[in-house]
Amino acid sequence: MEPISQPTAAGASSAPHPCYSEQAHRHFARLHLAVAPACNIQCHYCNRKYDCSNESRPGVVSELLTPEQATQKALAVGAAIPHLAVVGVAGPGDPLANPERVFATFRELAAKAPDLSLCISTNGLALPQQVEELVKYRIGHVTITINCVDPDIGARIYPWIFWNHRRVRGRQAAEILIAQQQKGLEMLVTRGVLVKVNSVLIPGINDEHLHEVHRVVKARGAFLHNIMPLIARPEHGTYYGLTGQAEPTAEQVRALRDACASDSGGTGMMSHCQQCRADAVGIVGQDRGAEFTLDKVAAMQVDWRAALAKRATVRAAIERRMALHSQIAHPAQPMPLLARRSRPNASETLRMAVASNDGHNVDAHFGSAREFLIFDISPVGAKLVERRNIDRYCNGPTTCGDAAPALAGAIAALSDCTVLLCARIGFEPWRALEDAGISPNSEHAREPIIDALLTVYAEWRDSGRRAAEATSTCLCA
């Protein structure tokens, strides 16, 4: 598996942030406080009117919070979920278009939960004038969504911005926004804040251009670059959704991430993003928002001092476990795997998808898996290519039609895989997967992932499938 590293940049925060470390993402919980409703720009992939409790995508929330409610919710979640490490504001609008609400919340939390790492995710328009304030509240992580560095491209993504008391449109708007984003990025980096840049991959609009974005933001000191697929469906009512703008395929996203990673020497690309809601609660992929609605939080008695102490104990235990796990998963010696060769041959590489909840064992039911771990296995070793989300649109079958489209979506997302490992799978999806050329396999339920991968790879190699495939691609078997 590829090494999973914690931030190590100069001035890096030591807080385990799920977005900034794939390992932290599995062990530590985060909370998004929906305290920032207003926005100062319009993006073509966003619809400010829309709100759906069954959807999981950025910008969507169920309940808007006042700063008092937000503080209360964070303290309640911090007491009930002691592995909570991060509290962020990501919307539903832009945090920095709501500075009073956001900073009032952070002020309270800095006093009552000083161990929790605070972060924001912003479009960057108001960033330069707020940087000093952010530093004051010891905000160690900031995400800026940067989709372009070319105003002509920006004009096709942003219809307008609100700037100096006017609504500014078109190329001029994009020009101002880009300048503010770049200036803000530079100011944060200078002050030792870790910056993640999110870029939405919009096929035909900024797909080629994101190489340039990657170069520019890395040169300015961005710690991580996260290329995310555009979500655009007619039912979301966004400009892109209504005009039939295509979403990228999983393969397009992966190819661009790989290309950018190789541009910058294989570092600083994020591949575990789940495109969370702006009111997400808990470990990524296991949302517990329903336990912390406004009325439920109001009824909770929270002892924030006791919660603080409990979190310290739990965090120390998790960190010990993570250190141990990392020794097992990344031993000093390479993977004990088959014959070792320096470079894998494409025909010897098997791509497998694994349904796993805990990230260690094949323990998830195909139908309920929200993400799959995608591995490439070759005689050289097993490489975790990415964590791939298949259920980012909707999981409410009662409001969004039957399960067939969801199944088709899952299969399309796995189309590059030859084998799917899961704990259980129904008959229908089994047949549909086979029809799509993907072999489902539930024989290794609850086994450690790495053992299952090795066993299945050895079987695949021996079974002559490789020979058959080699023949079909005109290679000698």
Place this chain on the structure above:
Amino acid sequence: MAFRIVASCINCWACPPLCLSGAIRPAVPHFRIDAARCTECAGDYADPQCASICPVEGAIVDSAGEPLNPPGSLIDLSPGSLMKAVRGMENPSEPSVLEARILREHLVGRDFRLACQAQVLGDVTVRPA
């Protein structure tokens, strides 16, 4: 001389901090403008501030009831191209609840006549904003 906020307001809090005269107040079911206080920003800004940041077309109207941000002005979709998009996704013998909801959200306050022509409306009540 005063503006008015109508039902399509989404209570996003963008406008109150911008109002110099403090005329915009949170209210149920949506924000309201105190007509006695609203100056339409005359003499202070070239453009009325509330309408310059409002993300919803048609949500703020002038004293004649005309929307300050008319249909198609904020998301660059004219009623015509919106209908084209809607027709592209219709194809229904029976419209789904979801489709009906989209239509209601997007056509109300835009072009009532076009909305009524859409074949997919089913039994959903569409009314002008």
